[in-house]
Amino acid sequence: MHSLLKDVPERKMPIEPDPRDLPPGLAPAWLGGPRPRRGPKPAHTVAEVVAAAVELADAEGLAAASLPNIAASLGLTTNALYRYVGSKDELIALLADAGFGPPPELPEPDDWRAGVRAWAAAALERYAARPWLLEVPYRGGGLTPHRLRWTELLLATLTGAGLSEADALGCAELVTDLAHTTAERRRALSGPDAADSPAEEVRTFLRPRLADEGYPHLAGLAEAGHFPAPAPNGFALERALDGIAALLSPVR
The missing domain is CATH 1.10.10.60 (Homeodomain-like)
Structure with missing residues (x-):
């Protein structure tokens, strides 16, 4: 022996x-x-x-x-x-x-899309409660315990849907970045300077200039009242979810 x-x-x-x-x-x-x-x-x-x-x-x-x-x-x-x-x-x-802090206890989702939506909503609530978090430098990402617990929760949802851990991590980074960007936009639109730029007045000013200076697509959107204006709430997240769904069901 x-x-x-x-x-x-x-x-x-x-x-x-x-x-x-x-x-x-x-x-x-x-x-x-x-x-x-x-x-x-x-x-x-x-x-x-x-x-x-x-x-x-x-x-x-x-x-x-x-x-x-x-x-x-x-x-x-x-x-x-x-x-x-x-x-x-x-x-x-x-x-x-x-x-x-640690992520909240989220209800058991009906499906992975609902789970990601719940995670994103919780992240947006945290940013809204503490907007100063949006000013924290990235510095290599959130590698500290609470911030990684948020990532772990999202990974559990995505791997549970059938993604590999590597693909789940990439999708988690996408959703995390999207939540951060959405929170920044919401903060800007609700800030003290937001009321100083009424959308209709801006459109009235831009419409003829966009049409005359070679911006046909933006001119059409301005004419229809869609620009400048934020995209509908949840639009970007839903498109991200569509992309994740495509990753789950690759074309053969």
């Missing part, structure tokens, strides 16, 4: 990368806790720092969640805040993850 074990190659455990080589915020989002440092025990936790940042962002927008403002809200100096977060980029990653 002992001789046989000698012939079994030893399995080497993968070496954990240095957290400093990872994108900002990734390691603390998964590992938690302030980085070990010399000196007295920290008076706060990373979670408390992030919660203070979320409160500021909810109240006044992403710019308000600055290191000095967060430090002041916790009774700390800005330098003391670096005991909990290594940089502004790290803080933003943790802030975004907390802002998204």
Whole structure:
């Protein structure tokens, strides 16, 4: 028995990368806790720092969640805040993850289309509740726990429909990007400047110019009252769902 074990190659455990080589915020989002440092025990936790940042962002927008403002809200100096977060980029990653939070418990869908629609509606609600999430830099995508939980939920729906995991990931990225873009458009249309550009007045101004300057398709849409105007709610998502359906049923 002992001789046989000698012939079994030893399995080497993968070496954990240095957290400093990872994108900002990734390691603390998964590992938690302030980085070990010399000196007295920290008076706060990373979670408390992030919660203070979320409160500021909810109240006044992403710019308000600055290191000095967060430090002041916790009774700390800005330098003391670096005991909990290594940089502004790290803080933003943790802030975004907390802002998204875990996805809601969605009802069991009747079919995969209903599941994707429910997911997209939940994402739009989250963006509407916290529009500052739209200002968070992409920085390689959401690789933090809560944001990946949203992706996992969407992948479960898409793989359950019959897509391979690789195709499901591509479709999940499509739906995620679409939700983000839709939320941005809704925010712009409901913002304080939206009323300053009445659609009918803009159409009246553009119609003759589009027709005379070589924009026949846009001129026709303007004449019919369809431009400039947003596409009907849900139009883009339904077309994306049609594309996913085609992927599920390839032409033979």
